[in-house]
Amino acid sequence: IEFGDTxxxxxxxxxxxxxxxxxxxxxxxxxxxGIIECTQINKDGSLVLGTGIGFTPEIVAxxxxxxxxxxxxxxxxxxxxxxxxxxxxxNRKPFLISRVDDRIGSTTLxxxxxxxxxxxxxxLPDNGRGFNDIDNDSKTIANYIIDFxxxxxxxxxxPSHLLPLQSGVGNIANAVTSGLSKSP
Numbered sequence: 001i002e003f004g005d006t007x008x009x010x011x012x013x014x015x016x017x018x019x020x021x022x023x024x025x026x027x028x029x030x031x032x033x034g035i036i037e038c039t040q041i042n043k044d045g046s047l048v049l050g051t052g053i054g055f056t057p058e059i060v061a062x063x064x065x066x067x068x069x070x071x072x073x074x075x076x077x078x079x080x081x082x083x084x085x086x087x088x089x090x091n092r093k094p095f096l097i098s099r100v101d102d103r104i105g106s107t108t109l110x111x112x113x114x115x116x117x118x119x120x121x122x123x124l125p126d127n128g129r130g131f132n133d134i135d136n137d138s139k140t141i142a143n144y145i146i147d148f149x150x151x152x153x154x155x156x157x158x159p160s161h162l163l164p165l166q167s168g169v170g171n172i173a174n175a176v177t178s179g180l181s182k183s184p
Contacts, residue, residue, distance in 0.1 A: 006156045009022060011054075011055055012013055012054075012055035012057075012086040013029070013059045013086050013088055013089075014057055014083075015030075015055060015059065015086075016061070016062065016086050016088050017088055018030045018062075021062075021065060025126060031059065031063040031064065031182055032063070032064055032065065032067070033063060033064070033065050033067065034054050034059040034063030034065070034066075035065070035066075035067045035069065036049075036058060036060060036066060036068055036069065037050045037056075037068075037069045037071050038050060038068060038069070038070055038079055038109075039048065039051065039070070039071060039072075039074045039078075040070070040076045041070060041076065041119075042078075042108060045110070045111070046106075046108035046109060046111075047068065047108060047109045047110075047115060048076055048077055048078045048081075048107075048108055049077070049109055049110060050071055050074050050077065050082065050126075051074060051077070051110075052126075052127055052169050053081060053083060055086070056109065057083055057084065057085040057086070057109060058084075058085060058086055058164070060111050060115075061085055061113075063116055064115065064119065065116075065117045065165060066111065066116050067116075067117060067118045067119070067120065068072060068116060068118070068119045068120070069121075069122050070119065070120070070121050070122070071121075071122050071123065072121060072122070072123050072156050073122070073123040073124060073125045074109050074125075074126065076084070077106070077170050077184045078107060079094070079107050080103045080107070081097045081105075081106075081107050082103050082104060082106075082107070083105045083106050083107070083108070083109050083110075084104050084105030084106075084115075101143065131170065131174055132171055134153050134171055134174055134175045134178065135160045135171060138171040138172045138174070138175035141172050141174040141175065141176075141178075142172065142178070142179040143179065144177035145176050145179075146176070146179045146180060146183050149162060149180075149183075150183070150184075165180075
């Protein structure tokens, strides 16, 4: 069995390069079928995607055929997304985002309806999983990180309000954000 453990952040780029479909002589784009979820199809044909966009734009770009799932259990999320298809190196440019309301893409996804072979309706709710309670190890790690930030502020290497921070997901990240909310 061939196996590759590629980080998820590289998947869209690798799809655009054709790495996963390199031996598909019948389809020049590489992917035979893409199944994508949306919450709404607008009058102009654009799709309002659901909660898991991921590499949907790349799948739409590379798939020979598409099936669209319109999930009516999700709220319509129009305006929430900033959708852009991956540009591969060496043509990639920096994402010019400096404010929370800056956009680099579109709130909807346009597709080629000549590729669509089916539209199905579903009403399946998102079934994410909850997190465990914050344990002592996570609290200890979080305290080290908060102490680090506090020391950096004390020595004027960070502003007192810190800089924009992006949290990860999981118990340690939850412990850090919880600790930051209680710190000075």
